[in-house]
Amino acid sequence: MAVNSILAASIALRLGGVGYSLALLYRSRDRRFGFLTLMLALMAARQTWTALSTTVTGLSELPGLVVSGLAVATVHYLSKYVEEEDRIKTRLRETNEELRSFRKAVEHAGHAIFLTDTDGTIEYANPAVESVTGFAPEEVVGEDPSLWRSGEHDDAFYADLWGTITDGEVWDGEIINERRDGSFCWVDMTVAPITDETGAVDRFVAVDTDVTERKERELRIRAQKERLEHLNETNEVLREVNRRLVQADDRDDVERAACEQFAATGPYDAAWVATRNMVNDAVRERTHAGIDRGDLDAVVDALNEASAETPVDRALSEGVTAVAGTGEDTAFAPAGSAATLAVPLTYRDVSYGALVVHAADADALDAVDPSVLDELGETIAYAIDAAERKQSLVADRVTELTFRLDGDADGGPLFDLAAALDCTVDLDRLSVAPEGDPVEYVTVRDAAAEAVCDYAADHAGFEAAQVLSEGPDETVVRFVVGDDSVVTTLADRGCVVDSLTADAAGGRVTAELPQSAPVGSVVEAVCAQHSGAALVAQRERERSTETRGEFRAALEDALTDRQLEALQTAHFAGYFEWPRETSGEETAALMDISQSTFMQHLRAGERKLCARLFDEETDRPPRGAAAAAEAER
Numbered sequence: 015m016a017v018n019s020i021l022a023a024s025i026a027l028r029l030g031g032v033g034y035s036l037a038l039l040y041r042s043r044d045r046r047f048g049f050l051t052l053m054l055a056l057m058a059a060r061q062t063w064t065a066l067s068t069t070v071t072g073l074s075e076l077p078g079l080v081v082s083g084l085a086v087a088t089v090h091y092l093s094k095y096v097e098e099e100d101r102i103k104t105r106l107r108e109t110n111e112e113l114r115s116f117r118k119a120v121e122h123a124g125h126a127i128f129l130t131d132t133d134g135t136i137e138y139a140n141p142a143v144e145s146v147t148g149f150a151p152e153e154v155v156g157e158d159p160s161l162w163r164s165g166e167h168d169d170a171f172y173a174d175l176w177g178t179i180t181d182g183e184v185w186d187g188e189i190i191n192e193r194r195d196g197s198f199c200w201v202d203m204t205v206a207p208i209t210d211e212t213g214a215v216d217r218f219v220a221v222d223t224d225v226t227e228r229k230e231r232e233l234r235i236r237a238q239k240e241r242l243e244h245l246n247e248t249n250e251v252l253r254e255v256n257r258r259l260v261q262a263d264d265r266d267d268v269e270r271a272a273c274e275q276f277a278a279t280g281p282y283d284a285a286w287v288a289t290r291n292m293v294n295d296a297v298r299e300r301t302h303a304g305i306d307r308g309d310l311d312a313v314v315d316a317l318n319e320a321s322a323e324t325p326v327d328r329a330l331s332e333g334v335t336a337v338a339g340t341g342e343d344t345a346f347a348p349a350g351s352a353a354t355l356a357v358p359l360t361y362r363d364v365s366y367g368a369l370v371v372h373a374a375d376a377d378a379l380d381a382v383d384p385s386v387l388d389e390l391g392e393t394i395a396y397a398i399d400a401a402e403r404k405q406s407l408v409a410d411r412v413t414e415l416t417f418r419l420d421g422d423a424d425g426g427p428l429f430d431l432a433a434a435l436d437c438t439v440d441l442d443r444l445s446v447a448p449e450g451d452p453v454e455y456v457t458v459r460d461a462a463a464e465a466v467c468d469y470a471a472d473h474a475g476f477e478a479a480q481v482l483s484e485g486p487d488e489t490v491v492r493f494v495v496g497d498d499s500v501v502t503t504l505a506d507r508g509c510v511v512d513s514l515t516a517d518a519a520g521g522r523v524t525a526e527l528p529q530s531a532p533v534g535s536v537v538e539a540v541c542a543q544h545s546g547a548a549l550v551a552q553r554e555r556e557r558s559t560e561t562r563g564e565f566r567a568a569l570e571d572a573l574t575d576r577q578l579e580a581l582q583t584a585h586f587a588g589y590f591e592w593p594r595e596t597s598g599e600e601t602a603a604l605m606d607i608s609q610s611t612f613m614q615h616l617r618a619g620e621r622k623l624c625a626r627l628f629d630e631e632t633d634r635p636p637r638g639a640a641a642a643a644e645a646e647r
Contacts, residue, residue: 021061024079028058031086038093042100050089057085126222132215134158134176146201146224148194159220164192179205179218188225200229265366268397269301272369277304281375283351286310287359288317288326289367297326300367309348329356329368335387347372357387361395362506364535369394399508412526413533415509416551419500420520423546426499427475428456432516434469437461439521441514443628444505447494451477452502454493455628463489475499500544507536520546529554569626577619579605584616 031054039047126146129138135158139151147154147162154161163172167189178185184206191201202223207215269287276285284304291298297317302310317326325336338347338354347354351372359366369391419425421433432439438459445453458466463484470479470493477494484490495502500523501511509525527536537549570578583604588595596604602612 020076020079024082025058025061027082028054031089035089042096044096054085128220130218146222162191164190164198166190179207182207199226264401265398268401272394273301273303276371282371282373284372286370287367288370290330305348325354325356329358333358333360357391359391359395361399364507366395366398411529413529414526414553416524417547418522418550420546424544427473427495429516433518435461436518439516451494454495456491457488459488503540503543572622573619576615580615581619
């Protein structure tokens with residue numbers, strides 16, 4: 015009974031194991047459970063065959079029961095192993111999926127990503143590396159990042175980077191790299207260490223972002239800001255220069271105002287006015303500010319010794335604004351100056367030198383519009399011209415220049431008129447029309463007034479012609495002329511034209527200018543612009559001046575008693591006011607004479623007064639109809 019129970023238990027245990035193994039095989043689909051199922055089934059079949067074919071006695075089947083238990087235990091523990099294996103496979107699958115997603119993200123990232131070993135050798139590079147460095151990924155693997163070092167950073171920069179990441183810290187910053195094609199690019203780079211389980215650095219990962227466009231935009235904005243700042247500073251200088259030019263009394267004041275204002279305002283350091291020596295054509299200094307005499311002498315010497323053309327040469331010789339900045343020959347600049355600017359001082363083709371400005375900031379001068387500088391130079395030159403004109407009017411001593419022009423000379427429309435009509439032309443007075451055109455009052459002898467007007471109408475040099483008086487031998491004409499006559503050439507250079515006489519054989523022009531004025535430039539301009547003109551006389555003399563008392567005495571000597579009385583009565587009676595306070599008839603009644611007699615005396619007095627004011631030869635006889643009327647009186 016006991017033996018049968020052991021065999022039955024063994025068979026039952028094996029059959030249970032078969033069922034258990036089949037269930038696990040169905041659930042896991044693991045073929046190992048199929049093998050165990052088959053093995054347990056064969057073992058159960060064998061024991062069943064044994065029980066049916068033989069008589070089992072004793073405890074001989076007890077080992078079989080133990081084997082059945084071990085087989086079932088094997089199935090159980092195999093199921094646990096399979097479950098653990100499934101869990102591991104699931105984790106591996108999930109991990110692999112994460113790795114695939116990570117790799118896909120890295121491969122398609124817009125940033126260049128590198129993995130390097132602890133020596134900096136690149137082990138992996140994603141495809142974006144090519145867009146940042148110009149090198150393909152397979153070209154950089156096995157290399158180190160020095161492959162695209164630009165040289166824009168010093169060794170200390172890279173030592174700091176390497177020290178940071180080897181200490182286990184993250185380095186983040188901007189770096190300038192050189193692409194494969196040699197162009198530079200700005201990169202926003204992050205380098206981080208990767209550590210193992212012990213915390214030791216195992217490798218490094220670097221993420222590079224090309225920020226060249228953003229950086230260039232920032233630099234453009236910064237440059238524009240600096241340009242605006244320099245431009246505002248320059249505008250302040252120009253405004254102050256213009257304000258001081260208005261107050262200047264002479265050329266020295268004008269030049270001093272310009273130099274001092276530039277030297278006193280950043281970013282400019284020093285300024286001086288350069289001219290040329292008329293004898294040897296060497297550059298020389300007239301006025302300076304912001305620079306020591308010794309430094310300035312060294313600069314002038316360097317300019318005169320320079321083998322190549324300098325900005326000062328260009329401004330003086332070519333009349334153009336010139337700049338020399340960083341990277342160019344700055345031997346002609348004082349120590350500490352990074353840029354030199356030379357602005358020609360020219361007004362109406364007359365050169366008064368050049369304003370030379372030095373600046374420590376090389377970008378300061380580039381920020382200014384050249385047209386603004388050209389206008390500044392013209393403004394300063396105009397102020398010098400105006401100051402010299404004022405000096406020429408009040409100077410006690412003057413230089414008198416006399417030019418001769420032959421018959422073929424290009425002296426202007428008055429000389430053309432004299433040659434064409436075979437007449438004599440004398441310039442009486444110069445003036446300016448409301449529109450700014452030169453006006454010349456001229457006496458023409460030996461030519462009919464109608465012929466003079468007809469010629470002027472056909473000549474391009476005359477804008478208008480108006481006969482003021484006509485006599486048997488001479489005609490007084492008011493001409494509005496252009497700017498191409500010798501008279502305007504002299505006037506534009508600060509000269510006062512004393513006389514001009516022209517006939518068919520040529521003529522002479524005499525003008526005076528202050529002793530301080532550059533005689534050489536005036537002579538050069540006249541001879542250059544008017545072919546056939548030559549300087550025949552130059553002398554220094556005292557300017558003849560007439561006091562107010564002398565003028566009054568001379569006028570009273572020229573007037574008759576009745577003419578003087580007519581002028582005084584008309585003045586005090588308000589006859590010259592508008593509207594008139596008294597009429598001609600009422601004023602004549604005050605003198606107890608007829609109105610026609612009053613008008614004769616008044617007109618004669620007015621003519622003599624105007625002659626004293628406007629005729630340089632005050633003893634010139636009356637012209638035209640006025641001569642006949644004077645003779646009758």
